[in-house]
Every structure is written in C-alpha cells, then in structure tokens.
Amino acid sequence: MKRIAIIGAGASGLFLAKKLSGKKDFEVVVFEKNKQAGTKLRASGGGKCNLFNTYVDSDCYNNAAFAEKLLQKITPARLLQEFEEMGLRMMADEEGRVYPLSQFSQTVLDVLMENLSPNVCMKMEHEVQKIMSQDGKWLVDDDPMPFDVVVCASGTPANMIPKNRKGYNSYLANFNISTTPFQPSLVGFKIKDYPKILSGCRVKVIASLYQNNQLIHEEPGEVTFKDDGISGIVILNLSAYYNRLEDKRNCFVELNFLYLEDDYDVAEHLRKHHSMKGLLHPKLNELYERQPFDVKKFKMEIEGLYDLAYAQVCHGGIELSEINDDFSLKRFPGVFVTGELLDVDGICGGYNLFFAFASALIVAENL
Ligand SMILES: Cc1cc2nc3c(=O)[nH]c(=O)nc-3n(C[C@H](O)[C@H](O)[C@H](O)COP(=O)(O)OP(=O)(O)OC[C@H]3O[C@@H](n4cnc5c(N)ncnc54)[C@H](O)[C@@H]3O)c2cc1C
The missing domain is CATH 3.50.50.60 (FAD/NAD(P)-binding domain)
Structure with missing residues (x-):
C-alpha cells in the first residue's frame, strides 16, 4: 500500500x-x-x-x-x-x-x-x-x-x-x-498617458504587441478600455507573450479599429464626411476630434501589467x-x-x- x-x-x-x-x-x-x-x-x-x-x-x-x-x-x-x-x-x-x-x-x-x-x-x-x-x-x-x-x-x-x-x-x-x-499573466496592461476618455468603451480590433517596432504577436478580438489601461481576452493573450520577453522596455500595443474593413479608404471618408462619427465608436470619435490618430495603427505604450489580483494565471x-x-x-x-x-x-x-x-x-x- x-x-x-x-x-x-x-x-x-x-x-x-x-x-x-x-x-x-x-x-x-x-x-x-x-x-x-x-x-x-x-x-x-x-x-x-x-x-x-x-x-x-x-x-x-x-x-x-x-x-x-x-x-x-x-x-x-x-x-x-x-x-x-x-x-x-x-x-x-x-x-x-x-x-x-x-x-x-x-x-x-x-x-x-x-x-x-x-x-x-x-x-x-x-x-x-x-x-x-x-x-x-x-x-x-x-x-x-x-x-x-x-x-x-x-x-x-x-x-x-x-x-x-x-x-x-x-x-x-x-x-x-x-x-x-x-508574474501576473493573462492580465490587462496599464498604459502610459492613457486617454481616460476611452474608459468603458469595448470594441473589436486586431491587437498587436510590438517591441522596438518589431511585431511580437497579433490577434483579433474585443478590447475593453478600463480607467488606466486595457483588457479583454485578446489583451490577456498579449500579456502572455509580453511575459516571455526578458527585457520589457519599449513595448507598445497597436490597435487596428478598422480591421473588419481594412482596405476602407479613411482619408476619402474624411474628405467626404468631415468627421469620423459614422466610422468609430462614439468615445473613439470624441478622442479623434480632440487629437486625430491613425485608426488602423493606434499606439498605446505599455507601462506594465495589472496586479496579480486581476491575473488568471502566473x-x-x-x-x-x-x-x-x-x-x-x-x-x-x-x-x-x-x-x-x-x-x-x-x-x-x-x-x-x-x-x-x-x-x-x-x-x-x-x-
Ligand atoms: C478567473 C479565472 C478564469 C480562468 N479560466 C480558465 C479557463 O477557462 N481555461 C483554462 O484553461 N484555465 C483557466 N484559468 C486558469 C486555471 O484555472 C488554472 O491554471 C488551474 O486552475 C490551475 O490548476 P492547479 O491545480 O495547478 O491549481 P489550482 O486550481 O489553483 O489549485 C491549487 C489548490 O491548492 C490549494 N492550496 C494552495 N496552497 C495550499 C497549501 N499550502 N495547503 C493546502 N492547499 C493549498 C489552493 O487553495 C487551491 O485549491 C482561469 C483562472 C482564473 C483565476
């Protein structure tokens, strides 16, 4: 026995x-x-x-x-x-x-x-x-x-x-x-100089993790904008790839808000309608009106990960x-x-x- x-x-x-x-x-x-x-x-x-x-x-x-x-x-x-x-x-x-x-x-x-x-x-x-x-x-x-x-x-x-x-x-x-x-993993990112105006917004994107302009990982999914950072399954997955990097400097997340219609001519849209209202989530549009950005390449610099308390795994x-x-x-x-x-x-x-x-x-x- x-x-x-x-x-x-x-x-x-x-x-x-x-x-x-x-x-x-x-x-x-x-x-x-x-x-x-x-x-x-x-x-x-x-x-x-x-x-x-x-x-x-x-x-x-x-x-x-x-x-x-x-x-x-x-x-x-x-x-x-x-x-x-x-x-x-x-x-x-x-x-x-x-x-x-x-x-x-x-x-x-x-x-x-x-x-x-x-x-x-x-x-x-x-x-x-x-x-x-x-x-x-x-x-x-x-x-x-x-x-x-x-x-x-x-x-x-x-x-x-x-x-x-x-x-x-x-x-x-x-x-x-x-x-x-x-280390916390499958967790959201805190973002530097976060545009708080986006808090509460949820949109479908392609999210890409870059380090020094080199693509580490990308995938489509829904991103949730929190008070000081981003979350959602697609972001949790990026956090797993982020954790695999030994040196975590110069990392950013890039979001493509138009991936469902990637070849849509945004410049032409703007020329015709003088606004992004009909194209973007209202909160994204509000941000765009304050400070225009590339809607297919919206960069967010990573400050770090959320606390272990919010992580699904270590x-x-x-x-x-x-x-x-x-x-x-x-x-x-x-x-x-x-x-x-x-x-x-x-x-x-x-x-x-x-x-x-x-x-x-x-x-x-x-x-
Ligand atoms: C919110 C959330 C959602 C998740 N969703 C998924 C999912 O959908 N799919 C997926 O694959 N994974 C998911 N995970 C991850 C998955 O749950 C874990 O990876 C998995 O449970 C790990 O199993 P484990 O047996 O190693 O540890 P655990 O399931 O954490 O079990 C460890 C146990 O040991 C006990 N324990 C600890 N120390 C001691 C001690 N000294 N003496 C006695 N007992 C002790 C703990 O109380 C606990 O019950 C999720 C995790 C979280 C938190």
Missing part, C-alpha cells in the same frame, strides 16, 4: 485524486487550505469552465519544447476520453474550446468529487505548512503517518488579493528549488530543469509537482487547465 499526499484540491489535485480513487494499492489524502475545493476551476471560463482546447498547440505555452513533449504523451483526445469515462459530457465551440455540456463549471467539480472511494480522504481547511523527509518517506505537518509520495498541486497566487497570497507555497521553502518569480514557478519526465523533483525522490505551480503558462482558451489535468494524468500513470 502506497500513501499519497496531494497538496491542493484544485484542478490538477482533484483530477489526480479521481484517477487514484478506488485503486486498492493507494491510500490518498488530499490537503486543501480552503473550505471548498476547486475555487479556480469554478471561476474558470467565466463560470462555464473551458476545460481544454482540441487545437492545443505547443506554441501557446511559454515553453514550447516542453509542451510539445507533453503533447506527445497526452493529447486533447485522451483528455476527452478520460473525462467521458468519468461521466462528463462535453461540447466544443468553433475555436476548439471544450466546455461541459451543462456550460457550468460546478458540473466538472461534481464529476471529479462525487463517488470518491474511501481510499481518498479530503482534509479541508488544512493549509500545509511543511513537508519533511524521514527515512525515505515524507511527513506532512503533524499527520501521524508518513507518506511514500507527496504531490504538490498547490497552484499559484494568481487572482488573489495581497492578503491571501502571503506565504503562498511557503511549505516548499526548505527545498531550495529553483523558481522563476511569479508566469513563473518551479523551473522545469528541476523535474523529471514523470514530473517528480530530481533532487527529492517521491515528491511530484503538477499544474500551475510549475513554470508553465498558456494563453486563454483552455491551455492552462489542459496542463493542470495532463500533468496530473502523467503523475497518476507513473505512481
């Missing part, structure tokens, strides 16, 4: 617990600091839970080579099959985003948590403070029996107010593992050089790491949950 401790009842911890449920060779204890499990899972996809993406692509992750290797082992089809076997019906939209058929994230949680066998014990409201090795096994806080395996699935402080992120993952402090500091975490192919720590046999706690982050569209589940699945297969 192997005793397994899983730290964190989030996406990857719960998926792993479900996979081990009913396996008589394992006794599993899941430690969760919150009263309820799966807080982020529940919030995911605006409450609909975008589980993964059928077009999952390694380039959508910060470390494409690592993602490529993972995708050779676990494909979206495999994950679909795993969830179907658990009794979850799903649907995919035209962009490959997979949701529960119920369009409700609680359904995913129910499927993961219902009918767990007695070999899985959930210890809620238990924040793990320390893990210590003892005779080749692991002690977790004051749990009386040592564990053969500890799986760290405790995620990151993304989307948390500063008070709640104090001491996050400090149970790993003694391990001295190389980590890249957490860029950074335990460095991949610390783990083996089975997600165990090279220097600490019996300790595994899954999900967002590792330095793996993807863009919006189901890529982060895919990684949380896929890494848990690999651990389940290697225990």
Whole structure:
C-alpha cells in the first residue's frame, strides 16, 4: 500500500485524486487550505469552465519544447476520453474550446468529487505548512503517518488579493528549488498617458504587441478600455507573450479599429464626411476630434501589467530543469509537482487547465 499526499484540491489535485480513487494499492489524502475545493476551476471560463482546447498547440505555452513533449504523451483526445469515462459530457465551440455540456463549471467539480472511494480522504481547511523527509518517506505537518509520495498541486497566487497570497507555497521553502518569480499573466496592461476618455468603451480590433517596432504577436478580438489601461481576452493573450520577453522596455500595443474593413479608404471618408462619427465608436470619435490618430495603427505604450489580483494565471514557478519526465523533483525522490505551480503558462482558451489535468494524468500513470 502506497500513501499519497496531494497538496491542493484544485484542478490538477482533484483530477489526480479521481484517477487514484478506488485503486486498492493507494491510500490518498488530499490537503486543501480552503473550505471548498476547486475555487479556480469554478471561476474558470467565466463560470462555464473551458476545460481544454482540441487545437492545443505547443506554441501557446511559454515553453514550447516542453509542451510539445507533453503533447506527445497526452493529447486533447485522451483528455476527452478520460473525462467521458468519468461521466462528463462535453461540447466544443468553433475555436476548439471544450466546455461541459451543462456550460457550468460546478458540473466538472461534481464529476471529479462525487463517488470518491474511501481510499481518498479530503482534509479541508488544512493549509500545509511543511513537508519533511524521514527515512525515505515524507511527513506532512503533524499527520501521524508518513507518506511514500507527496504531490504538490498547490497552484499559484494568481487572482488573489495581497492578503491571501502571503506565504503562498511557503511549505516548499526548505527545498531550495529553483523558481522563476511569479508574474501576473493573462492580465490587462496599464498604459502610459492613457486617454481616460476611452474608459468603458469595448470594441473589436486586431491587437498587436510590438517591441522596438518589431511585431511580437497579433490577434483579433474585443478590447475593453478600463480607467488606466486595457483588457479583454485578446489583451490577456498579449500579456502572455509580453511575459516571455526578458527585457520589457519599449513595448507598445497597436490597435487596428478598422480591421473588419481594412482596405476602407479613411482619408476619402474624411474628405467626404468631415468627421469620423459614422466610422468609430462614439468615445473613439470624441478622442479623434480632440487629437486625430491613425485608426488602423493606434499606439498605446505599455507601462506594465495589472496586479496579480486581476491575473488568471502566473508566469513563473518551479523551473522545469528541476523535474523529471514523470514530473517528480530530481533532487527529492517521491515528491511530484503538477499544474500551475510549475513554470508553465498558456494563453486563454483552455491551455492552462489542459496542463493542470495532463500533468496530473502523467503523475497518476507513473505512481
Ligand atoms: C478567473 C479565472 C478564469 C480562468 N479560466 C480558465 C479557463 O477557462 N481555461 C483554462 O484553461 N484555465 C483557466 N484559468 C486558469 C486555471 O484555472 C488554472 O491554471 C488551474 O486552475 C490551475 O490548476 P492547479 O491545480 O495547478 O491549481 P489550482 O486550481 O489553483 O489549485 C491549487 C489548490 O491548492 C490549494 N492550496 C494552495 N496552497 C495550499 C497549501 N499550502 N495547503 C493546502 N492547499 C493549498 C489552493 O487553495 C487551491 O485549491 C482561469 C483562472 C482564473 C483565476
């Protein structure tokens, strides 16, 4: 009998617990600091839970080579099959985003948590403070029996107010593992000399991220103008590419407000109508009347990212050089790491949950 401790009842911890449920060779204890499990899972996809993406692509992750290797082992089809076997019906939209058929994230949680066998014990409201090795096994806080395996699935402080992120993952402090500091990702940009007049405006654009006039990434989508910066899924995706830049100087976002009719002759329009009123969102028009700008190349200089409290994920975490192919720590046999706690982050569209589940699945297969 192997005793397994899983730290964190989030996406990857719960998926792993479900996979081990009913396996008589394992006794599993899941430690969760919150009263309820799966807080982020529940919030995911605006409450609909975008589980993964059928077009999952390694380039959508910060470390494409690592993602490529993972995708050779676990494909979206495999994950679909795993969830179907658990009794979850799903649907995919035209962009490959997979949701529960119920369009409700609680359904995913129910499927993961219902009918767990007695070999899985959930210890809620238990924040793990320390893990210590003892005779080749692991002690977790004051749990009386040592564990053969500890799986760290405790995620990151993304989307948390500063008070709640104090001491996050400090149970790993003694391990001295190389980590890249957490940075907010999938988050909006604060903009220098922001035109406040645009606050509250939402428009469809092509948004492009540039550094020193070199295009880093561009995609179409809806941008939301906040009080001091910009957000919306397209901008969150740009933030993931921004985080991959080592030096973040001289970065700007360029917005094309006319991409739906890119070859429209704006100069001719102005000559004929003497106004942009019939072409632009009223707030953009108001700005244009104060200070004309290129409506196909509207530049906004990036001041930085919004706070971690507004981020969907963290860029950074335990460095991949610390783990083996089975997600165990090279220097600490019996300790595994899954999900967002590792330095793996993807863009919006189901890529982060895919990684949380896929890494848990690999651990389940290697225990
Ligand atoms: C608003 C929002 C929307 C999102 N939407 C999507 C989406 O649609 N698609 C997508 O792919 N991704 C989405 N994500 C990202 C996705 O939810 C995360 O990447 C994923 O949940 C990470 O899974 P995880 O298991 O690694 O960590 P988590 O799900 O964060 O789970 C970690 C768990 O560990 C617990 N914990 C932490 N420390 C301890 C401790 N010391 N002791 C005990 N327990 C501890 C935490 O309380 C938590 O329950 C979204 C995130 C947010 C915030």
